[in-house]
Amino acid sequence: MAEFTDQGAAVLAHEDGLRIQRVVTSGTFELDGGSWDVDNNVWLIGDDREVAVVDPAHDAAPILDAVAGRTVVGIWCTHAHNDHITAAGDVREASGAPVFLHPEDRVLWDMTYDWQPDEALADGDELTVAGTSVRVIHTPGHAPGAVCFFVPALGAVLTGDTLFQGGPGATGRSYSDKPTLVASIREKLFTLPGDTVVLTGHGDSTTLAAEEVGLEDE
Structure with a gap:
């Protein structure tokens, strides 16, 4: 498993150039009248030509630096708590890419934005970036429309x-x-x-194997 070091460095990579990169941004999470300082992982899935941005948080500048001129095929949101989407508007404006969100998280999205996401995610959807398939898995619980993105390759x-x-x-x-x-995690x-x-x-x-052991007590 790769260590996280430089901003935008590849965390996982395939010999054909497909890779996942991480950018860390900092800001606040706000809900129910509270505010907490947080560091967020922003993930980029792609190759040298195109990329998908997952959970653009807090500050668009370092995210766009990591995009490095590639075509952004989509802005994919795991959920709509404000700390995961506050840079979505700026990344969308800069790249022209559509924002994808599960409809059940609109209740959270609407706390941050007065415009709606461009595309709706659903359980079992197959998204494509850099010639590889990414499966959408609806995992409600932390948020009603929370999803995970599985990259088999x-x-x-x-x-x-x-x-x-x-x-x-x-x-x-x-x-x-x-x-x-x-239940979402187990099933x-x-x-x-x-x-x-x-x-x-x-x-x-x-x-997953490491976390399956720990979940036995939940």
């Missing part, structure tokens, strides 16, 4: 705030539910290969 799943190193995401705020989240994510690398919305990576 790289053996990785991008989980947003659904699953972290150390367990499930938080469920103590509005529009979240712990039993729903745990949707743990059906994937155990050695699948989990690329999270905050913090370090893990694997």
Whole structure:
């Protein structure tokens, strides 16, 4: 498993040039009247020609620097908590790329933006970037429209705030539910290969096998 070092460095890569890169941005998460300082992982899936941006958070500038002139085929949102989407508008404007979001997260999206996402995500959708398929997995619980993006070619799943190193995401705020989240992880994510690398919305990576052991106590 690769170490996270330089901004925009490849975390996972295939010999044909397909890779996933990470950019870390900092800002605040705001919900239910509270505000918390957070660092967010922004993920770029692509090759030298085109890329998809996952969860553009806080600041568009370093994200666009990592895009490095490539065609952005889509801005894919794992969910619509403000800390994961606050740069979506600026990245959309700069790149012309459509924003993808599961419709059940519009209740959260509308707290940040007065315009609607361009495309609706649904469980089982197959998205394409750089000639590779990415499967959309609806995993409600942390948020009603939360999704994960499974990239079989790289053996990785991008989980947003659904699953972290150390367990499930938080469920103590509005529009979240712990039993729903745990069921999503068990029934949707743990059906994937155990050695699948989990690329999270905050913090370090893990694997599904490592987290399956910890979830036994949930």
